[in-house]
Amino acid sequence: xxxxxxxxxxxxxxxxxxxxxxxxxxxxxxxxxxxxxxxxxxxxxxxxxxxxxxxxxxxxxxxxxxxxxxxxxxxxxxxxxxxxxxxxxxxxxxxxxxxxxxxxxxxxxxxxxxxxxxxxxxxxxxxxxxxxxxxxxxxxxxxxxxxxxxxxxxxxxxxxxxxxxxxxxxxxxxxxxxxxxxxxxxxxxxxxxxxxxxxxxxxxxxxxxxxxxxxxxxxxxxxxxxxxxxxxxxxxxxxxxxxxxxxxxxxxxxxxxxxxxxxxxxxxxxxxxxxxxxxxxxxxxxxxxxxxxxxxxxxxxxxxxxxxxxxxxxxxxxxxxxxxxxxxxxxxxxxxxxxxxxxxxxxxxxxxxxxxxxxxxxxxxxxxxxxxxxxxxxxxxxxxxxxxxxxxxxxxxxxxxxxxxxxxxxxxxxxxxxxxxxxxxxxxxxxxxxxxxxxxxxxxxxxxxxxxxxxxxxxxxxxxxxxxxxxxxxxxxxxxxxxxxxxxxxxxxxxxxxxxxxxxxx
Ligand code: NG6
Ligand code: CA
Numbered sequence: 001x002x003x004x005x006x007x008x009x010x011x012x013x014x015x016x017x018x019x020x021x022x023x024x025x026x027x028x029x030x031x032x033x034x035x036x037x038x039x040x041x042x043x044x045x046x047x048x049x050x051x052x053x054x055x056x057x058x059x060x061x062x063x064x065x066x067x068x069x070x071x072x073x074x075x076x077x078x079x080x081x082x083x084x085x086x087x088x089x090x091x092x093x094x095x096x097x098x099x100x101x102x103x104x105x106x107x108x109x110x111x112x113x114x115x116x117x118x119x120x121x122x123x124x125x126x127x128x129x130x131x132x133x134x135x136x137x138x139x140x141x142x143x144x145x146x147x148x149x150x151x152x153x154x155x156x157x158x159x160x161x162x163x164x165x166x167x168x169x170x171x172x173x174x175x176x177x178x179x180x181x182x183x184x185x186x187x188x189x190x191x192x193x194x195x196x197x198x199x200x201x202x203x204x205x206x207x208x209x210x211x212x213x214x215x216x217x218x219x220x221x222x223x224x225x226x227x228x229x230x231x232x233x234x235x236x237x238x239x240x241x242x243x244x245x246x247x248x249x250x251x252x253x254x255x256x257x258x259x260x261x262x263x264x265x266x267x268x269x270x271x272x273x274x275x276x277x278x279x280x281x282x283x284x285x286x287x288x289x290x291x292x293x294x295x296x297x298x299x300x301x302x303x304x305x306x307x308x309x310x311x312x313x314x315x316x317x318x319x320x321x322x323x324x325x326x327x328x329x330x331x332x333x334x335x336x337x338x339x340x341x342x343x344x345x346x347x348x349x350x351x352x353x354x355x356x357x358x359x360x361x362x363x364x365x366x367x368x369x370x371x372x373x374x375x376x377x378x379x380x381x382x383x384x385x386x387x388x389x390x391x392x393x394x395x396x397x398x399x400x401x402x403x404x405x406x407x408x409x410x411x412x413x414x415x416x417x418x419x420x421x422x423x424x425x426x427x428x429x430x431x432x433x434x435x436x437x438x439x440x441x442x443x444x445x446x447x448x449x450x451x452x453x454x455x456x457x458x459x460x461x462x463x464x465x466x467x468x469x470x471x472x473x474x475x476x477x478x479x480x481x482x483x484x485x486x487x488x489x490x491x492x493x494x495x496x497x498x499x500x501x502x503x504x505x506x
Contacts, residue, residue, distance in 0.1 A: 032125060032266040032401055033375060034259075034322040037088070037393070038064075038309070039270065040302055041081065041134055041168075041277040042359055044332030044351035047299055048370040053353035056296055060307030064326050064374045067381055069419045074371025075389045075440075076330050078431040079360050081136050081168065084329040084367075084390065085272075086110055089117050089137070089157070091394030091410030095435050096506070104195045105167035105232055108142035111157045116407055118394050120158030122268040125401035130161035132254045133272030139166055139177070146173060146191040146237065149180045159270075163254045169247065169274045170337065172232035174225040175240040176250070184240040191237025198222075198233050205229020214279055219456065220337045228279050228338075244281035247274055252305040256312045263316050271309065275302035278336045293345035295334065320377040323400075325417075327390060328369040333359035335458050343460070356480040360457045362432030362447050362464030363480050379419045386416045386424025387440070393417075408505065429502055433463050439499035443475040446485075446495040471495070 046054030050065035051072075077087035082103050083094030090111060094100035099110055111117060119129035131154050139153045154162035163178050173193045176183040185191060198204060205212055206221040206229070213227035223234045225241045255271045275282075280294035282301040290296025306326070313319050332351035334342040336359070357363025371388065373379055395410035396417050405412065415421035427441040433454070438447040447470040454463045464470070469485040469492050485492050 032127070033378070034266055034318060035122065035127070035268045035397060036313075036322055036324045037270050038306055038324065038326045039085075039088070039133075039272045040328045041272070041274055042330060042332055042336070043276060043299065043302070043328035043370065044353065044358070044365065045355070045368060045370050046350040046353035047276075047332060050372070051353060051370060053350060055347065055349040056290060056292065056299060058299065058303040060303040060305075060310065061326060061370070061372070063307065064310065064324060065372050067376055068324070068372050068374025069379050069381065069417070070383050071371040071373070071388055072383060072385050073387045073424065074327065074369060075367045075387075075428060075430060076328065076369050077367065077389055077391050077429075079330045079362070079366030079433060081134075081277075081329045082110065083431055085137055087389075087391040088393065089119070089270075090115055091118070091391050091405070091407035093391065093409045093429060095429075095431050095437055096409075098435070101435060103136060103138050103167060105171040105173055106142075106144060106193050106195055107138040107167075108140055109152045109156070110138040113152050113156045115157070116394070117158045118397065119268060119270070121394065121398055121403050121405075122401060123158050123160070125266070125403050127266045127268045127401075128161075128262045129159050129268040130163075130258045131159045131270040131272065132163045132258060133165070133251045133270075134168065134274050134277075135162075135164040135272070136167050144193070146175070146182055146193060147185065147187070150177060150182075151180050153177070153180055155179055161258060163251075165242070165247075165274065168277060169244065170220055170230050170278050172223055172230050172234040173237065174230065174234065174242050175237060176242060182237065182240050185237055186239045189236045189238055191240065192235040194233045199235035202233065202235050204233070214281070215339045216337060217335055217339050218337045218458070220278075226281075228281065244279060245283045248283060248301050248305050252308055255309055259312055259316065259318070263318060273302050273305065275299060278338050278340070280338075280340050280342070291345070292347065292349055293341035295340065295342040296345070296349070320375075323373065323375040323378075325393065326370065326372040326374070331355075331357065331359045331361065331365040331367065331369060333458060333461060335460065337458075354478045356462065357464055358461045360433040360461050360463060362430070362436060362438045362450070363462060364445070364474070364478065366432050366464070367430040373417050375418070379417075382419060384416065384419065384422060384424075386413075386422045387426075387428060388413050388416055388424050389428050392425070427498065427502070429499065432465070433457055436463075436465060437503075438464070439495055439502075441495055441498060443473050444491065444495065445472045445474060445480070446470070446492060446499060448496065448499070
């Protein structure tokens, strides 16, 4: 009997460890699983094989889907990076902040340091928080000395730990910033950055194509690092300049190390991969492996990193104690400024799935992205057709962890994210290029008339802007081919009114 009891005791102990979920003090039904958001850059819904609408094979991401809840109607708020990330982290519609547009690498911090953020909210719930990877939300006060501590930044908006690239992999400065300091900087070779003035003696891509291992097709003809010309000028800081081929492994190692360091207490990790954003320069282990050129290879590299990261959770026995969200900041693009064979080698792959448009677009493919939630043992595997947006994570995770949410735009979709309800949003505003917005309600999308130049948008992408109203029924016409605005004036009127009510809510 004694033996049996101690056997049961051991079984309970083991079970207790593997399914251990901390409870929040004072909040009866609140739980504190670790939370990880795995966020890719410019990955389309058709790039993930679990969605079954493209030609690539992504076994790593697919296994998250097999063990999780795959959303078919999940959105980033915006069709470009900065506004989507702003919304994910603040819960606010980004077009409410006029500065929330694609930022240069020397832009000041976009998030107000007093503002509510996802990491700040989770910090109040007792989490240790980190961001690893792409930031692109500005740093400092607009006058950064890259050789000093850079502040404010991620650590001033709620992250306890940050290991980031400042902006994008095609923008200077090409350095990593760890908790506000450039990593590997030699004080005798200070780093200077400018988006207006070239530095004397520093070669640029323009006029020096022979120095480049990847040629630019549009923009991207300024300072050269690692044989690739970027947007913006930089000088010095040579020992700190990144090597693109090593970036994925470095971010993975940083993400894994953070999880290992914090395995014993609740943590929140925003793991923001840089793939498949341009320039697409995967490690040689992945070069040529997809048959679709560097874009496909970069996706395979990201998929591998994601599977390694998930393996780390398993290895540490954290799978049942960690809620993982997988998504992308905006839709896909082929040629985004470099000749990298992405167009000619794309074949019949459809990164945009069955949707029209792509990155920058107000049509569906701009914002209708892959979205998966996995929490082993807590969320049943399956598919959800509920309408959800990334900026709902703030309110939803606030309820999960017993915190208040005061951000009106963020809707509590916890029951939907946990698979207990299919009652998603009734309506959502999505943002295309240049702050222009559209209104989704039920199966319908209303794109109000938008004038405006399609500055810097790749030629092969439709922005969705038109001087006429556009109305589409996504259920019958996911490819948005048939504009029903003229035959359905009452619908246009009703939706315009509802759209303006959300916009005006402030
Ligand atoms: C555009 C860049 C594009 C990409 C994008 C930001 C040109 C011609 N195009 O201005 O290459 O960097 O900005 O992408 O320079 S995002 O995913 O970070 O929003
Ligand atoms: Ca992006």
